[in-house]
Amino acid sequence: xxxxxxxxxxxxxxxxxxxxxxxxxxxxxxxxxxxxxxxxxxxxxxxxxxxxxxxxxxxxxxxxxxxxxxxxxxxxxxxxxxxxxxxxxxxxxxxxxxxxxxxxxxxxxxxxxxxxxxxxxxxxxxxxxxxxxxxxxxxxxxxxxxxxxxxxxxxxxxxxxxxxxxxxxxxxxxxxxxxxxxxxxxxxxxxxxxxxxxxxxxxxxxxxxxxxxxxxxxxxxxxxxxxxxxxxxxxxxxxxxxxxxxxxxxxxxxxxxxxxxxxxxxxxxxxxxxxxxxxxxxxxxxxxxxxxxxxxxxxxxxxxxxxxxxxxxxxxxxxxxxxxxxxxxxxxxxxxxxxxxxxxxxxxxxxxxxxxxxxxxxxxxxxxxxxxxxxxxxxxxxxxxxxxxxxxxxxxxxxxxxxxxxxxxxxxxxxxxxxxxxxxxxxxxxxxxxxxxxxxxxxxxxxxxxxxxxxxxxxxxxxxxxxxxxxxxxxxxxxxxxxxxxxxxxxxxxxxxxxxxxxxxxxxxxxxxxxxxxxxxxxxxxxxxxxxxxxxxxxxxxxxxxxxx
Amino acid sequence: xxxxxxxxxxxxxxxxxxxxxxxxxxxxxxxxxxxxxxxxxxxxxxxxxxxxxxxxxxxxxxxxxxxxxxxxxxxxxxxxxxxxxxxxxxxxxxxxxxxxxxxxxxxxxxxxxxxxxxxxxxxxxxxxxxxxxxxxxxxxxxxxxx
Numbered sequence: 001x002x003x004x005x006x007x008x009x010x011x012x013x014x015x016x017x018x019x020x021x022x023x024x025x026x027x028x029x030x031x032x033x034x035x036x037x038x039x040x041x042x043x044x045x046x047x048x049x050x051x052x053x054x055x056x057x058x059x060x061x062x063x064x065x066x067x068x069x070x071x072x073x074x075x076x077x078x079x080x081x082x083x084x085x086x087x088x089x090x091x092x093x094x095x096x097x098x099x100x101x102x103x104x105x106x107x108x109x110x111x112x113x114x115x116x117x118x119x120x121x122x123x124x125x126x127x128x129x130x131x132x133x134x135x136x137x138x139x140x141x142x143x144x145x146x147x148x149x150x151x152x153x154x155x156x157x158x159x160x161x162x163x164x165x166x167x168x169x170x171x172x173x174x175x176x177x178x179x180x181x182x183x184x185x186x187x188x189x190x191x192x193x194x195x196x197x198x199x200x201x202x203x204x205x206x207x208x209x210x211x212x213x214x215x216x217x218x219x220x221x222x223x224x225x226x227x228x229x230x231x232x233x234x235x236x237x238x239x240x241x242x243x244x245x246x247x248x249x250x251x252x253x254x255x256x257x258x259x260x261x262x263x264x265x266x267x268x269x270x271x272x273x274x275x276x277x278x279x280x281x282x283x284x285x286x287x288x289x290x291x292x293x294x295x296x297x298x299x300x301x302x303x304x305x306x307x308x309x310x311x312x313x314x315x316x317x318x319x320x321x322x323x324x325x326x327x328x329x330x331x332x333x334x335x336x337x338x339x340x341x342x343x344x345x346x347x348x349x350x351x352x353x354x355x356x357x358x359x360x361x362x363x364x365x366x367x368x369x370x371x372x373x374x375x376x377x378x379x380x381x382x383x384x385x386x387x388x389x390x391x392x393x394x395x396x397x398x399x400x401x402x403x404x405x406x407x408x409x410x411x412x413x414x415x416x417x418x419x420x421x422x423x424x425x426x427x428x429x430x431x432x433x434x435x436x437x438x439x440x441x442x443x444x445x446x447x448x449x450x451x452x453x454x455x456x457x458x459x460x461x462x463x464x465x466x467x468x469x470x471x472x473x474x475x476x477x478x479x480x481x482x483x484x485x486x487x488x489x490x491x492x493x494x495x496x497x498x499x500x501x502x503x504x505x506x507x508x509x510x511x512x513x514x515x516x517x518x519x520x521x522x523x524x525x526x527x528x529x530x531x532x533x534x535x536x537x538x539x540x541x542x543x544x545x546x547x548x549x
Numbered sequence: 550x551x552x553x554x555x556x557x558x559x560x561x562x563x564x565x566x567x568x569x570x571x572x573x574x575x576x577x578x579x580x581x582x583x584x585x586x587x588x589x590x591x592x593x594x595x596x597x598x599x600x601x602x603x604x605x606x607x608x609x610x611x612x613x614x615x616x617x618x619x620x621x622x623x624x625x626x627x628x629x630x631x632x633x634x635x636x637x638x639x640x641x642x643x644x645x646x647x648x649x650x651x652x653x654x655x656x657x658x659x660x661x662x663x664x665x666x667x668x669x670x671x672x673x674x675x676x677x678x679x680x681x682x683x684x685x686x687x688x689x690x691x692x693x694x695x
Binding site for chain 2: 041042043045049057058214215216217218225340342343344345376378381382391392393394396397400401403
């Protein structure tokens, strides 16, 4: 058997591009397969406020294609719905070169040291699958540093009094204040909260041959006009391609993992469409396969690859693959001020506190709280207006007219208390355009998550009031399935093969050459935006893989 | 744009309702900006959720008045619409109108980014409010003329 590559990586997103760079720079021959397209600011169409990754009213500005890629969503009442990629219940992650990092806001958080020890600190609530990570913050610290310096993060290294130990400051200074920052800072001071400027994967100064952020008013959800937003597509992927040992196969779907008669992984099957629309499959061989397709599609690929030895999918003899699907609840408070607090200068996130990530009375875990990216006007209309405001007439129009520049937000991602019942499985009765069963999403987050989320909502509201808002409002959180762009947890790493899918380097139990490398590995997903942790894990695990093959 | 005859409701009522959802004042109202065309394009593309409910809502509105809705005084129109507040079809229509009025100009119903000027949103893109005007590779997922 001719082995074409040392490593095949499925998915060119936050983790896949880093793994490709690390492995190819270590001398390995790498094939990187991505179903999405290469997209840039210039060729992404107009700045469509209705079709982007912040507001997907009728589509979005990356993939997957709207038709032919459904999922099944099972509601809390057990009803099944076939959903399209832009619909909320689909829980889409951007399919493009760079994945979500092409369009993210780029909040670049290290998880809190206590985030790695949730079960030890809080115990395991009944019905939840809360657990510790198989290693501590200290293990990940050097890899966070690599991500911050090699992908590029701006921030203030000594700003966060609750953060874990760090050896090195960020490579770029933090973003500037906007008119809301001062109000929120003095409000926090009145409450005794510590605040600082949040870290962002955004160039605040020209760096690595690319410009600085030009402070446009539509950062998150879109490709960057100055290319000063650091995704993996403009940082790590170019480095991988420069080695000449990494090949990128874009707009190509991996049908499933290839295995031999004994069930050993030998590569992948890709699907190729010719000029007439005919689809054929091709087997490509490699020593190692790394799945970096995101928590939903990675689990789906594992479940779709069935062998005599593993009739329910790769690594799934213990019925763990696809379980513990989680993301983040996002309690959000809006505050109306008597003066301008919004000047449209992006990115817009300027002030945060981590005082509520742990040590909260009577709830498990917590969340980082911060102000938000500059809001698109239509997003304010759709999700930011007070409930008692009419949606028609001059009242609505004048609220938009007078309110848009006077509204600030405080929000934060709540550390989810996972449930094994939240899961990705296969819908054998609903097929994608290639005839494969689609992902079915079901389950409801553990109720403790909602208690924490509503606790955090109250804290955010108190902060907004202390900042001098003349009026504040926000929505109580309710139980639901949570995954979305922060999807995680479906191939949890651990030390016990009975209750995890991989070892602590992402190697799938029962296999010596199949790895998972993305947020699927996260045993819990932190009270922060998870992407820097995805990146740090990718650096760590890819270096480990490079040293063992 | 479809032929008027294929609609299950009166376009005059539809447009007059839109102009009370987003009335003109110092700044233009809904139909001044093309919000009616924007919604009908979505409608024709099959992207309006439950169009039947909107049709029935508009027909019910017509049945409540002796005179055509568009000829009523604004105060009378508002009075009738206030009775629809809370009805699903009306809420959906308000949201569709806002989508056109407050989205980027390239979506077709925010000419010259007039609503953004009104509220003080500054897009800050080098090419102007809608950003790049070319899309040489292919269309944005799910895009349509609107």
